[in-house]
Amino acid sequence: MNAPSGSSTNDAGPSPSAGFKAELASEPFRQELHHLLWIDPLINKGVRDEGWSCRDHALVVAALAAIRGHAAVAISGSVGFVQGPVGDQRPVGRNIGPHWWLMIESMGTCDFSPRLIKTRELPEWGDWQDAFLLGSAYVPAGTIAYAMTPHEPTFQAAFAAATNQEGVRTALYLRKAAEPLGLAQFERARDWINSPLTDRLKQRFPLRKDIYLRAVLHLDDFIKGAAASLRGLPQMQAWTQVAARAGNPRMEFRDRLSGALG
Numbered sequence: 001m002n003a004p005s006g007s008s009t010n011d012a013g014p015s016p017s018a019g020f021k022a023e024l025a026s027e028p029f030r031q032e033l034h035h036l037l038w039i040d041p042l043i044n045k046g047v048r049d050e051g052w053s054c055r056d057h058a059l060v061v062a063a064l065a066a067i068r069g070h071a072a073v074a075i076s077g078s079v080g081f082v083q084g085p086v087g088d089q090r091p092v093g094r095n096i097g098p099h100w101w102l103m104i105e106s107m108g109t110c111d112f113s114p115r116l117i118k119t120r121e122l123p124e125w126g127d128w129q130d131a132f133l134l135g136s137a138y139v140p141a142g143t144i145a146y147a148m149t150p151h152e153p154t155f156q157a158a159f160a161a162a163t164n165q166e167g168v169r170t171a172l173y174l175r176k177a178a179e180p181l182g183l184a185q186f187e188r189a190r191d192w193i194n195s196p197l198t199d200r201l202k203q204r205f206p207l208r209k210d211i212y213l214r215a216v217l218h219l220d221d222f223i224k225g226a227a228a229s230l231r232g233l234p235q236m237q238a239w240t241q242v243a244a245r246a247g248n249p250r251m252e253f254r255d256r257l258s259g260a261l262g
Contacts, residue, residue, distance in 0.1 A: 017106040020068045021135055023223050024061070030112060030132065032222050033060065035231045036215055036238060038115060039197050050115065054100045055193045056212075057113040062102055062181040063189075063216040064223075067256045071105040077176035080155070081116060082162035083126060083169055091163035092124050101133065101173065108136030109148060109173070128169060138171055148173040183257070187250060189213060204236060205243045213249040214242045220256065 062072035078097025116128035138144035189212035221227035
């Protein structure tokens, strides 16, 4: 089972994606992103939802990539996390689906939505502190084995094998479909995402069909040091600040895209 390659370097120096990769890896950025997008676990249509807001994360990060000139594809499927046995402790697995993540041009697969913490439902799970997928590898480096496959039997076999790997943590992605993300999805983000968080935003800001674009612009400004963090506010108050952003977000977003295209 082969994982796609991530960013690369050559004799000319770092790849064009290196700067963006560093921005995404920044702890302040990820904290800002999660503060806006993560919600508490809930029962969604009769099924437990971990509150990761995976489609929200995928769309927002893809839009930030577009501003920097990188195309992104949303990948859908499922993901399995396995914590191998340690001593007398039995292996523990978590299978999440449906799930969405990204393939970013010149960078590889990325997934910032997982929140792999201990829960009451799975007390044997050890916290995977600050774990995320960036450039086709899990961070922190060397702590989590990663692979992706389009084949269900391969995925199941790898999941089973991971339960026998002493002290190893594994993230396995099953790729089922892919969708290039572009202006049509970015400008209709509320419809495309359609998550439990989206429902809350619709209820709170019914006229703000561009609410996600406003969040993208806030995060872009935050990365560039042109906007203050909203983490000191409760989540919906933070979104109120996002919704109140001045200007026409569609025009501003298109201008930033044009800048990326030169």
